[in-house]
Structures are given as C-alpha cells and as structure tokens.
Amino acid sequence: xxxxxxxxxxxxxxxxxxxxxxxxxxxxxxxxxxxxxxxxxxxxxxxxxxxxxxxxxxxxxxxxxxxxxxxxxxxxxxxxxxxxxxxxxxxxxxxxxxxxxxxxxxxxxxxxxxxxxxxxxxxxxxxxxxxxxxxxxxxxxxxxxxxxxxxxxxxxxxxxxxxxxxxxxxxxxxxxxxxxxxxxxxxxxxxxxxxxxxxxxxxxxxxxxxxxxxxxxxxxxxxxxxxxxxxxxxxxxxxxxxxxxxxxxxxxxxxxxxxxxxxxxxxxxxxxxxxxxxxxxxxxxxxxxxxxxxxxxxxxxxxxxxxxxxxxxxxxxxxxxxxxxxxxxxxxx
Amino acid sequence: xxxxxxxxxxxxxxxxxxxxxxxxxxxxxxxxxxxxxxxxxxxxxxxxxxxxxxxxxxxxxxxxxxxxxxxxxxxxxxxxxxxxxxxxxxxxxxxxxxxxxxxxxxxxxxxxxxxxxxxxxxxxxxxxxxxxxxxxxxxxxxxxxxxxxxxxxxxxxxxxxxxxxxxxxxxxxxxxxxxxxxxxxxxxxxxxxxxxxxxxxxxxxxxxxxxxxxxxxxxxxxxxxxxxxxxxxxxxxxxxxxxxxxxxxxxxxxxxxxxxxxxxxxxxxxxxxxxxxxxxxxxxxxxxxxxxxxxxxxxxxxxxxxxxxxxxxxxxxxxxxxxxxxxxxxxxx
DNA sequence: CTCCTTTGGCGAAACGTTTCGAACCACTTT
DNA sequence: AAAGTGGTTCGAAACGTTTCGCCAAAGGAG
Numbered sequence: 001x002x003x004x005x006x007x008x009x010x011x012x013x014x015x016x017x018x019x020x021x022x023x024x025x026x027x028x029x030x031x032x033x034x035x036x037x038x039x040x041x042x043x044x045x046x047x048x049x050x051x052x053x054x055x056x057x058x059x060x061x062x063x064x065x066x067x068x069x070x071x072x073x074x075x076x077x078x079x080x081x082x083x084x085x086x087x088x089x090x091x092x093x094x095x096x097x098x099x100x101x102x103x104x105x106x107x108x109x110x111x112x113x114x115x116x117x118x119x120x121x122x123x124x125x126x127x128x129x130x131x132x133x134x135x136x137x138x139x140x141x142x143x144x145x146x147x148x149x150x151x152x153x154x155x156x157x158x159x160x161x162x163x164x165x166x167x168x169x170x171x172x173x174x175x176x177x178x179x180x181x182x183x184x185x186x187x188x189x190x191x192x193x194x195x196x197x198x199x200x201x202x203x204x205x206x207x208x209x210x211x212x213x214x215x216x217x218x219x220x221x222x223x224x225x226x227x228x229x230x231x232x233x234x235x236x237x238x239x240x241x242x243x244x245x246x247x248x249x250x251x252x253x254x255x256x257x258x259x260x261x262x263x264x265x266x267x268x269x270x271x272x273x274x275x276x277x278x279x280x281x282x283x284x285x286x287x288x289x290x291x292x293x294x295x296x297x298x299x300x301x302x303x304x305x306x307x308x309x310x311x312x313x314x315x316x317x318x319x320x321x322x323x324x325x326x327x328x329x330x331x332x333x
Numbered sequence: 334x335x336x337x338x339x340x341x342x343x344x345x346x347x348x349x350x351x352x353x354x355x356x357x358x359x360x361x362x363x364x365x366x367x368x369x370x371x372x373x374x375x376x377x378x379x380x381x382x383x384x385x386x387x388x389x390x391x392x393x394x395x396x397x398x399x400x401x402x403x404x405x406x407x408x409x410x411x412x413x414x415x416x417x418x419x420x421x422x423x424x425x426x427x428x429x430x431x432x433x434x435x436x437x438x439x440x441x442x443x444x445x446x447x448x449x450x451x452x453x454x455x456x457x458x459x460x461x462x463x464x465x466x467x468x469x470x471x472x473x474x475x476x477x478x479x480x481x482x483x484x485x486x487x488x489x490x491x492x493x494x495x496x497x498x499x500x501x502x503x504x505x506x507x508x509x510x511x512x513x514x515x516x517x518x519x520x521x522x523x524x525x526x527x528x529x530x531x532x533x534x535x536x537x538x539x540x541x542x543x544x545x546x547x548x549x550x551x552x553x554x555x556x557x558x559x560x561x562x563x564x565x566x567x568x569x570x571x572x573x574x575x576x577x578x579x580x581x582x583x584x585x586x587x588x589x590x591x592x593x594x595x596x597x598x599x600x601x602x603x604x605x606x607x608x609x610x611x612x613x614x615x616x617x618x619x620x621x622x623x624x625x626x627x628x629x630x631x632x633x634x635x636x637x638x639x640x641x642x643x644x645x646x647x648x649x650x651x652x653x654x655x656x657x658x659x660x661x662x663x664x665x666x
Numbered sequence: 667c668t669c670c671t672t673t674g675g676c677g678a679a680a681c682g683t684t685t686c687g688a689a690c691c692a693c694t695t696t
Numbered sequence: 697a698a699a700g701t702g703g704t705t706c707g708a709a710a711c712g713t714t715t716c717g718c719c720a721a722a723g724g725a726g
Contacts, residue, residue, distance in 0.1 A: 002470065004712055015676045020714055027674065044469065050386045050448050051712035054681050059383055061394070061426065061447070069412040070405060079402040079429045086428065086440075091447045093394065093424040096412045107419075114394070114424045115383050136377065137335065256612050279589050337682055348706045353684055362704065384682035387711050 003043035011039040023047055053115070061091040062300065063111035065104060065121040069096045072271060073245060073289060074122060077144060080293030081120055088301055090117070097124055105130040112137050118300045120144060125185050140303035144296045147187045147314060152303065154296045154315045158188060159195030161285045161319040162241065165267040166199035168283070168321060169239045173331035174265060175204055178230040178237035180247045182218035189218075192243040212237055216247060223250020231264065238331055239265035252278060265329045267321075280325035288317050336376035344372040356380055386448070394424040395633065396444035398437060398454040402429045405604055406578060406622060407455060410477060413626030414453055421634055423450070430457055438463040445470050451633045453477060458518050473636035477629045480520045480647060485636065487629045487648045491521060492528030494618045494652040498574045498600040499532035501616070501654060506664035507572040507598060508537055511563040513584055514576035515551035522551075525576040545570055549580060556583020564597065571664055572598035585611060598662045600654075613658030621650050 005019045012019075012035040022028045022036050039045070053059045062085055066074050082092040093116060097104035104124050111119060112133045118140045123130075128148050134141050143153040169177055179196045182189045193213065200208045211233060216226035223246060230237055242248040248268030255263055267283045275282055295315050302308045323329070338352045345352075345368040355361045355369050372378070386392045395418055399407050415425040426449060430437035437457050444452060445466045451473045456463075461481050467474050476486040502510055512529045515522045526546065533541045544566060549559035556579060563570055575581040581601030588596055600616045608615055628648050635641045656662070 006712080016713080017677075017715080018675055021674085024714080029674065032674085046446050046470075048387075048448065048712055049446060050383055050392055051681090052714075053383045054381075054387050054683085054712080055714045057681075061424075063424075069415075070408045072403060075403045075408050078427070082402075082427055082429055086443060091394075091396075091426040091443070092428075094411070094415055094427045095419065095425075096415055110419060110424070113379050113382060115381065137379075339682080349683080350685080350707075351705055354705085357684080360704070365704090381682055384711090385684075387682080387713085388684045390711075 002048075003040075003045040004048065007043050008036060008039045008045060011042070012036055058117050059115040060089055061093055061114070061116050062118040062120065062304075063093045063095060063107075063114070063116040065095050065097055065107050065111070065119065065123075067097055067099050067104075067122050067124045069094070071245070073145075073287075076289045077122070077293040077296075080290050081297045084294060084297035085301070090304075099124055101125060101127060101130070105133070108133045112139055118142070118304050120296055120300060122146065123148065126187055140300065142296050142300045142303070144292060145188060150312055152299055152308075152313045154292055154299065154317070155188075156287050156292065156317050156319050158191035159198065161269075161287070162192050162195035162243065163199035163202075164319065164321040165241045165283075165285050166196065166203055168323065168329055169241070169265060169267065170200075170203040172239075172265070172329050174237075174239040175206075176235065176237045176239075177208065177212070178240040178264075179208070179213040179243060180216050180223055180226045180230075180240060180251055181213065181243035182222070182247070183215040189215075189243065196241065196243075209235075218244060218246060220246050220250040220253065223247035223252075224254040225250075227251040227254040231258075231262070237264060239267070239329070242266065242268045245270045248282075248284070252282070261332075263327075265327075265331065267329065275322070275324070280327050283324040283328045284322045286320050286322050288319070291317055335381075336373075336378040337381065340376050341369060341372045341378060344375070345369055391450050392448040393422055394426055394447070394449050395451040395453065395637075396426045396428060396440075396447070396449040398428050398430055398440050398444070398452065398456075400430055400432050400437075400455050400457045402427070404578070406478075406620075409622045410455070410626040410629075413623050414630045417627060417630035418634070423637075432457055434458060434460060434463070438466070441466045445472055451475070451637050453629055453633060455479065456481065459520055473633065475629050475633045475636070477625060478521060483645055485632055485641075485646045487625055487632065487650070488521075489620050489625065489650050489652050491524035492531065494602075494620070495525050495528035495574065495576065496532035496535075497652065497654040498616075498618050499529065499536055501656065501662055502572045502574070502598060502600065503533075503536040505572075505598070505662050507570075508539075509568065509570045509572075510541065510545065511570035511573040511597075512541070512546040512576060513549050513556055513559045513563075513573060513580045514546065515555070515580070516548040522548075522576065529574060529576075542568075551577060551579060553579050553583040553586065556580040556585075557587040558583075560584040560587040564591075564595070570597060572600070572662070575599065575601045578603045581615075581617070585615070594665075596660075598660075598664065600662065608655065608657070613660050616657040616661045617655045619653050619655050621652065624650055 005016045008019050009016060014032055018028060019036060049060060064078055064081060085092050095107040097107050101124050108130045119134055120142050122144050123146045131141055131151060141151050143151050145155060147153045147155050181193050184190045197207060216222040227240060230240060242251050251266060269285050270287055275284060338349045341352050342349060347365055351361060352369060382393060397411055397414060418425050428440040430440055434457050441463045452467055453475050455477050456479045464474055464484060474484050476484050478488060480486045480488050514526050517523045530540060549555040560573060563573060575584050584599060602618050603620050608617060632646060
C-alpha cells in the first residue's frame with residue numbers, strides 16, 4: 001500500500017494541513033519539519049500528483065503535438081522542450097499527428113481531455129481551427145516554426161534565411177537560380193518562396209522565371225524529381241536553393257547521380273548530420289533549432305504561470321549560412 | 334467554468350452514479366442515454382481525467398524513457414508506441430535520459446511520481462538498479478532493445494543478425510573481417526560481439542584476431558577513427574562489419590575519404606534513410622523497428638490490464654540482411 | 667500589564683470522479 | 697396475491713490532496 005498524508009499524520013501527530021504546507025514550501029517549525037521528513041523517509045512517501053492535480057486544477061503535464069516525430073528538426077525541438085519543462089516539474093506528453101490535419105485535431109482533443117496545462121505544437125498546415133479545443137478550455141498554446149495568428153509563435157526569419165542563400169549565389173555570379181520549395185499551404189513555405197522572389201529581385205533586378213520556382217511535393221522524392229525537372233529545362237538554372245530539409249535530402253540524392261561537371265550549385269536547408277555525411281561539404285542555411293525550442297518552452301512556462309503580455313507574442317530568430325566547399329556555390333566558368 | 338457531472342445532474346435530474354455508468358460503458362436506459370448526451374453536448378462536457386484517475390487509481394499515462402531522442406531508431410519506436418497507446422487511451426510522457434545513468438534514475442523517479450501506469454525504457458546500460466523506483470510502486474516496465482533480467486524485454490536476435498552479415502562476407506570470399514562495435518557495457522553490444530566471434534569461428538574455423546575487434550566509442554567519431562585504425566593495421570581486413578547505426582555512419586564518412594580502390598567491403602547496421610543517400614547502395618542489417626515497438630506496446634498494455642504470465646517475458650525478433658550494391662560486399666581480386 | 671500583530675497549526679470543506687450496497691421497478695413464476 | 701427475478705437507478709462514501717477561516721501562542725509596542 002502506498003503511503004498518504006494520513007500515514008504521516010498517524011506517525012507525526014500533525015494535521016493534514018500542516019503536512020500539505022510542508023510539501024508546498026510553507027512555514028513549518030523546525031521540529032515539525034524533521035518529524036515529517038523522518039516519517040516520509042520511513043514510509044517512502046511520495047506526493048500523489050493526481051490528487052494534487054485534482055484539487056489545484058493543474059495536472060503539471062503539457063502536450064507536444066508534432067507533424068512528424070521522425071525528423072531531426074522535430075526531435076531536437078522535443079528533446080530541449082522536454083528537458084526544460086521537466087526542470088520546471090512538467091511532464092511532456094508527446095503526440096505525432098503524422099502530417100494529418102484530422103489526426104491533429106483528434107490529438108488536440110485527446111490532450112485537452114488529458115487536462116494538460118499547456119500545449120506546444122508544430123502544426124500540419126495553416127488551418128488554425130484545431131486550436132479551438134484548447135481555446136475553449138483556456139489551455140495556452142505555443143506554435144513552433146509556424147506563425148499562427150492569434151497564438152504565441154516562435155519562428156525563424158524565413159525571408160532573411162532564403163535571402164542569405166540568394167545573396168551568396170548572386171555574389172558568386174549566378175543569375176539563373178532555381179528554388180525547390182513546397183506548395184504555399186504553410187506559412188513557412190509561403191515566406192520562403194516570397195523571400196526568394198524578393199531577394200532575387202533585390203539582387204538581380206529581375207523576378208525569377210516562374211518555371212524555376214514551381215512548387216514541389218515536400219518529400220525526399222519531391223526533392224529528387226524537382227531537381228531533375230529543373231535541370232531538364234531548356235534554360236536550366238546554374239544554382240538551386242532548397243527550402244527545407246527533406247527537399248535538400250532529395251536534391252542531394254539526385255545530384256549524386258549526375259556527373260561532376262553537370263552539377264549545379266546547391267544551397268540546402270537545415271540539417272547538421274547531413275553536412276558530415278556528404279562530400280563535397282554542402283552549403284546550408286541552418287536554423288537555431290535549440291533556441292527555437294528553449295524560446296518556446298520559456299514562453300509556455302510564462303503563460304503557465306499566468307504571465308506574459310495580453311496579446312499573442314511572436315518571437316523571430318535568425319538563421320546562419322554555413323558555407324560549404326566552394327564547388328557547392330561557385331559558378332562554373 | 335468547465336462542466337462536471339453535477340451540471341449534467343442539474344439538467345437531466347439523474348444521479349451521479351448513473352452518469353458515471355454512462356461514461357464507463359454501463360447499461361443505461363435509452364431515454365436517459367439521450368438525456369445525458371443532450372446535456373453533455375449543450376455543456377460541452379468532457380470527462381475530467383484527473384479526478385477519474387484519483388478515484389480509479391490509474392492516470393492513463395505511461396512513461397517512455399529513451400537513452401537519446403535524436404536517433405531514427407528511437408523516434409520510430411516512440412512514434413509507434415505512442416500511436417498504439419493513444420488508441421488505448423493512454424498518454425505517452427517522454428523523457429530523454431541523454432545517455433546518462435544518473436539522469437535516467439532521476440527520470441524514473443519523476444515518472445513514478447507522475448503516477449504513470451507503466452513505463453517503456455531503452456536503458457542507458459545494463460545497470461538495472463534504476464528500475465527499483467518502478468518496482469517499489471508496482472509499475473510495470475518493458476525494456477526495448479536491451480535484455481533486462483527480471484523485466485519484460487523486447488529485443489532482436491543480435492547474434493543471428495551479425496551472423497547473417499558474416500555469412501554474406503565469408504561466402505563472398507573474405508576471411509579477414511573486422512568488427513566495429515562498442516565496449517561490452519551493454520547487453521546489445523556484448524551479444525553482437527559474441528555473435529561476431531562465434532559466426533567467424535563457425536564459418537572460417539578460426540577466431541578473428543583480437544586487433545580486428547577492439548571496442549570503439551559508440552559515436553560517429555568512433556566509427557570514423559575505428560575504420561581508419563583497422564585499415565592502418567599491418568594486415569588490414571578486407572571487410573568490416575559495423576555493429577550499430579552511428580558506427581555505420583562514421584565508417585561511411587571515413588570511407589568517403591578513401592579512393593575507390595582502397596575501400597574494404599562494409600556491412601552496416603540499421604538505418605533506412607542512409608541507404609537512400611549513399612552510393613554505392615550499402616549492405617545493411619536492418620532491424621524490424623516497428624515490430625519492436627508494437628510488441629513492446631502490446632506487452633505493456635497486457636501488463637496494464639493485469640494480464641500476461643507471472644514471470645518476465647522476453648520477445649526476440651529477427652533481422653533482415655538488405656544486400657546492397659555488390660561492391661559493398663564482394664572481395665576484390 | 668494590556669493590546670495588537672505575527673506565526674504556525676488545526677478542522678473541515680472542497681476538487682470531480684468511481685463504486686458499493688440498497689432500493690426500486692416491471693415483470694414472471696408460484 | 698405473494699414471492700422471486702433481472703435490470704436500473706440512487707445516495708453516500710471514498711480517492712489524496714489543497715485551501716479557507718479560525719484559534720492559540722508568542723512577541724512587540726505603548
């Protein structure tokens with residue numbers, strides 16, 4: 001049988017109220033403190049968090065909803081968030097929405113039903129209707145890597161990220177640059193595409209041809225076929241920018257099948273493991289993934305303690321361009 | 334204000350007991366059913382799982398402890414387990430022990446304190462003392478990918494896995510085969526090394542030279558340096574078996590720096606993404622990762638419902654050898 | 667020495683469920 | 697008509713905490 005306050009009361013003779021006070025950092029006289037500590041050790045007592053949660057209306061758990069679990073980007077985020085929240089006493093319930101909006105809504109209801117105190121989400125797409133379940137129950141939500149109107153969000157400066165890639169390539173002499181990006185259904189992709197267009201116009205004075213930036217399916221396959229399509233154009237680009245990790249992966253695979261002399265310059269996105277595995281060392285736009293996670297965790301913790309501004313907050317972080325081997329960005333003569 | 338049974342009672346005139354029965358699948362007369370459903374819809378009622386947990390002594394959450402989160406192997410496992418457990422109504426609290434035994438023990442206490450109903454763990458090493466916290470509170474534990482004496486475990490047939498790699502290489506004519514494996518501190522590594530030794534003896538009649546199987550640090554770096562060390566030996570191996578994913582990754586990186594003609598044959602372990610990215614297509618021992626996860630989930634669910642045999646269960650699954658491009662395993666003339 | 671304030675402790679009432687035994691009802695059986 | 701039966705419903709007591717209002721003792725100011 002697991003010990004309760006009542007057992008401690010039996011041993012110490014103190015009241016439940018005093019014992020509770022002890023476990024919640026209130027003032028308890030020295031001798032009584034020791035009495036409780038001794039009894040607790042003897043009984044191997046541990047606070048029952050479920051009972052505590054019922055009374056205090058906090059479950060001390062938060063939910064994390066991911067569009068997919070099996071991606072380095074996401075696991076890094078989860079790992080950091082979990083670490084920070086556990087420090088603060090919160091358990092992290094994880095849910096994989098498998099890139100499915102309906103499943104995402106299910107999961108949201110599931111978590112709200114589990115009485116989580118807050119939620120971090122990497123949403124599947126721009127549709128915010130699934131947030132209603134949380135809003136109805138006043139559960140704070142922080143979105144990561146997507147800007148959700150009306151919700152706290154932590155994002156990177158997508159336009160600047162792509163612009164830094166474009167700048168490198170234009171400086172190296174490229175003018176015909178292609179973009180591998182997904183459809184405009186997510187905020188992130190919209191921003192990256194817009195950032196590409198704007199940066200091209202800024203740096204070259206011209207808008208890129210539409211055929212150089214048609215949307216791809218966001219997958220390894222999409223990256224492969226997209227790169228091949230670009231290179232089959234009558235006027236193929238001399239350089240390609242990939243707007244996300246899996247597209248970079250796909251493009252790299254497609255590149256491996258080409259002869260050295262045919263390879264376009266390629267600037268990818270976001271994976272650190274990749275950089276170590278691939279020769280020549282790739283040029284990559286890298287996101288501050290850990291910061292993204294810690295900012296999200298801190299923001300959520302602030303909301304959980306009832307703090308923060310009344311209006312939704314958006315935190316924007318900067319990316320870094322990791323310049324790889326020069327063959328990955330130079331224009332061939 | 335969030336609705337409770339009392340609100341439903343006010344509207345329907347039924348007793349709390351009947352309402353509870355409705356929500357727990359008991360028999361309730363048709364008209365009363367409808368009454369409750371109508372009231373619940375009106376109130377936007379959702380069961381309070383914390384209160385339910387207090388009374389029924391089940392939190393309907395389980396903990397998952399991982400030695401690290403950022404590995405495809407582990408995330409695949411988590412994703413599947415989470416999916417299956419959520420189907421059964423359980424929330425999955427995830428904890429990353431960061432390969433640190435002390436942190437693993439902390440996390441175990443944390444989860445037990447959170448009143449989880451069960452725990453799945455991929456342990457840091459063979460030390461089982463951290464399990465005490467769970468055992469004291471009668472929380473069932475299932476270990477994945479490690480055999481923990483006295484605990485339900487789901488593992489692969491490590492010896493057979495390595496033996497299949499050795500068989501392929503010996504059949505292709507190799508006799509000097511090296512092994513990249515970690516130190517014998519974990520069950521998994523011990524089994525794989527023993528499996529290697531036994532298979533070599535079976536197939537070649539000789540034990541491999543000790544210098545061909547000295548332990549490496551289990552990391553990408555360890556794989557790199559280990560492969561280089563093997564090739565610098567006065568009698569270098571003509572083929573190398575890697576006993577795990579990160580070692581394979583490291584060895585592959587080191588391989589990339591060698592000229593084609595110097596490359597030894599290489600059989601790696603366990604990653605599917607890898608296979609798509611690397612040319613020539615590598616030969617890999619692949620684990621049934623998804624099955625590992627579903628078996629673990631089913632076993633835990635069985636324990637959660639009080640079922641299963643009295644003694645700890647060990648489930649052993651088989652691996653598959655995915656043969657890649659022939660240059661990855663053939664002996665050069 | 668009295669009055670007031672501060673401190674620590676106490677009993678009892680929540681929090682929102684589940685569960686147990688008893689009560690009830692409409693039948694069927696004697 | 698009384699007794700038995702099977703299926704529903706009910707009231708009340710848990711589950712293990714936190715919290716509210718009150719009280720006693722101790723300390724300080726006048």
